[in-house]
Amino acid sequence: MNFDVTPVEVVTREFVVVILAGFGNELLPLTGEHGDEPCPKGLLPISNKPMLDYPLSWVEQSGIKDVLLICPSSHRPAISHYIHSQSSSASFSSVHIDLQTFDESQELSAGTCSVLRHFANRIKEDFILIPCDFIPPPSLPLSKLLNKFRTDTISDGSIVTSCWYEHKPDKLATPDEWGSPVQPTPIVWDHLTGTLLYVDSPHETDKNSDELELRMSLLSRYPQAKLSSRLLDSHVYVCKRAVLDLLAQKTRFDSLREDFFPWLCKLQYQSTKREKYATSIRIGIIIHRADDGFAIRVNNLPAYLEANRHIVTENEMHQFVADTSIGDFTRVEEKSTIKKSTIGKHCVIGKMVKIVGCVLLDHCVISDGAKLDGCILGNSTTVGSKAVLVGCVTQAGYEVKDNESVRHEKLDISDWAAQPEDSEGDVEGSAGEEESDEDED
């Protein structure tokens, strides 16, 4: 017991923020290890700012002081360094971040429910669950959610306020090899009261893949319900502490969106269930329309690329060339063109390089005459001279050889060892052609 600290906390905290920073398996190979160093998802830069900056500054703006940041234990040093490093602590001086680790294997990542159950004893008050990969739009301050939660909890026993956003994907198609963007989950909500009524779950799809089955008792209570398959879960939930108690009761639930919320929705209109668990339950919902500002969850590669593009166009301050931001200490040699891209710090870009619609993380080295189109290059990727990459993603530290040409692939280190013999022969011819084109330019 630390006697120096306790008297300070006279005012009880209203909320604690729980930020979950997972492995980011969907972002592989970007989140793959670089040698022995992990590349935590939360630290991947979006427009040259670590991803975590976005939710953290969102939290800070709302005036909340306490953050419980949960990450896998292998990421702890990197994230701890980030928290205490100059850049972030300067901007988040008012936020107290409690870094906790949760052991899960990269292969079998635990669902949010399990993580929350594990940390239930650390959460003593109402909490806000925020994923590390949500890029909140400026038009949606966190306080808007909090205010809805505050009014709802007082007036009619709401226990959760969730936030769903509409996302219109860019026309620019990303290669199929990157994985398809997250499909929206059909939900039903009541517009008048802002109540989430039904969340479709894989379980329901298994039961009846052709039809959505809605209980008549739901429709009787909320006769003007809306159903949409256009909304995505921001995974931002403002929850009462009681949610943890419910989670503790329902031990078999793993995923919040797929298991827990569909179930919780049913409590609202099924009297038998409600009697068993609570007197009255309501789930608030805030819907953020695409027209009101760009929101995205960066939980897959296409989204990562898209987020970078969007944030760049929004932050005109850093703009170097049109639609491009270039990080500090990066060197760009003569006759190179860079369009619609984000270049990290300490990169070296050679002569006659063409970069269109790419994201380069820090310390990338692009040799002369290389062409990159729609690529994401992990930390310290080196691209050989006159190499051509179209729609590729590389793991940190990957090396692209001279004159190599790759299309639509995820390049990770293990593949790379075996690759050259397979592909180079076929590819060289085309690379050569490209080369000549470039010279003419």
Next chain:
Amino acid sequence: MSPNTSSSTGKDKLIVDEEEVLQAVILADSFNKRFKPLTTHKPRCLLPICNAPLLDWTFESLALAGVQEIFVICRSHAELVKTAIKNSKWSKPGAGLKIVPIVTAKETFTPGDAMRDIYTHGIITSDFVLVTGDLVSNIRIGDVVREHKERRKTDKDAIMTMVVKQSGVNHRTRSRGDSAVFVIDPETSKCLHYEAVTGYPPKKYASIPREILNEHPEVEIRNDLIDCSIDICSVEVPSLFQDNFDYGDVRRDFVHGVLTSDLLMKSIYCYIAKEGYAARVRDTRSYDSISKDILARWTFPLVPDDNHPGGHSYEHLRGNKYIAKDNSVILSRTCKIGNNTLIGSKSQIADNAQVIASVLGQQCIVGAGSIVRNSYLFDGAVIGPNCVVEHSIIASGVHIKERTRVERGCLIADGVVVGPQAKLAPFSRLSKRRQDSDEEDEEFEDAEEEVKTATTEDEVDSELEDVEANQDPEALAKLGPGTNAIIWPLPTVDEDEDIDELEHPDNQRLMRIGDNASDLVLSDPGSITSSGQADSAVISEFQQEVKQSLDRAFAEGHSVDNAAVELKTLRMASNVSLRLVREAVIAAIVSRIKIMAGGGIPQRQEIASMISRWGGLIDKIGGVDPVETVEILQEYCASSDRLPLFGQILAALYQDDIVDEDDIRAWHGNSKSQGQGVKPTSLQDNYNKCWVTGAHMIKQFDEQDSDEESEEDSDDGSESRDPVVENPVTKELPSAGANSSEENSCEENSDEEDEGNTDEDDSE
């Protein structure tokens, strides 16, 4: 075919010619029997509501909408309808309406049949308004028609616009028994899915096809709409009915069919009326609620004191009381007229009578001291002194004599005489006996008798005959000495008859006047997942009690019989299955067998003494099922530390004749005994060990049969030959053999004849 060509040219014309005549089709037949017996001599559309026939209300609504040509499709009592049309003020020259009655065949059983008839008549030349003959509306249908035509210019496949009225889920005019969930695109108000909802048995789920989300990612699910049955249809609608001859109902078949069809590629839109009023008299309940709506002036400008479709004029008094204006109403000084009441001309209300929230026709008489509440009296109804009439519909010419009580929900048809001092059960339906009906009809409405077509007469007669033939004299006697009534039976379901869910009596109860249907379970409490756990609570409690009871029995040395009685009582109290009792008993006995350290003979003696003392209890708990006994024993042993004792216990049970050879064989033949499908796979091994033990025992039986060995020998053998077990068992029981040398106490003897065993194994 001429109708076809004419209609198609009509459609083309529509798009060019704005000055098209707006046509309307009224389905004047109800195609159901919800108003029986009021409708035995009169079609529903001629029943008065607020003292004007329903059909006139419908004409009024259509005239308001700017309709110029109306086709009235009638079936039953067609001549009556024709006469009514002829006499209607709308038929007068200068009314601006052309009303054409069309009589369809008797075989027209559904609105769909009527639509097919319209098609063959070829009367439709452009978009038309389809309504039923029982509509009360002040909605500006003209606007809807314009919207529909506008839409048709861009979307040729938009064949229909349904007018629906926004209300609440439990609005009194919204039918509880027959409503629907509409899935609508909020931007275009295109109807994407129509889900009919029947009130009882309560519908649990609305199933919305996922595929509509592909094209319409955001939709509204509306469960608060009153379906007004006003449809703006395109010319091809009748032909669609013609093509799909199985379409019966306009909503449940046609709309549903068009929306779900992959071939038709037609679309249907909704017009959500936020203002105005529109409702259909679908049943007696909506008759009640619509009457109240009219009195409460929701239908303005169609209200009794203005634009009354019957042409009557009423004076509107405070509290929505309407009294005929011609000063012919005689109200006693002491009578009481409640709010929301309409009293027709020449009616008389005597001293101390009360008329509350009711509608009285012309020339009605309410006797002194009578109470008429929430009821509807048609023209010429007479209520004697000191009667009570609640929530009922009393048709014209009915005479209710003094001190009669008409409970809620009664329907009393034309000319019935009841009482005096009769007591009508709730929801009685009375009509006049036919013998005298003939005479009186001639007096009263001779027009009706003449014009009735022979066919409808027959139909009605046969039904009346049925009813008349099955009269209960006792019930009739209660209707008073002067009655001429027959009682219609309560609706019942014929087992063989394939009755529509909608018309099921239980569902119809939701549509009856005065029936609050409080005994029907309508709410859906949600899936009951808790029941399983509740049961398990009962079970665990029971097991606890059995354990205590047996503890006492063992400790105090009760007799087997006494213990059995106690168990039986417990079982009755907790209402659990016999198997549970057996499980508890076997568990109790087996758990009391001490495990002897050295095994061998002391262990066997321990088992034998325990079984001989308490084994009898197993068969005294209320049923004998030795196979189950073995199963339970296996189950218990497999999951406890008594596993090694299984064989010996089984042998002891065999010894005490609690199980016999055949039972063990039966158990052994059961696939479950081998541990198949047993949940924790760890237990499967144990199950299998037990099963193998049993297998050896059976071999032993076989040998006994063949060798004719004495039982004692075999028993002795089982004791002494423990070590030999290893041989046959090692393969299947590597572990069991090691930790339990005597588990297989019975099968050891079999070792003597190894060859025999292997044969046995093969055969199994």
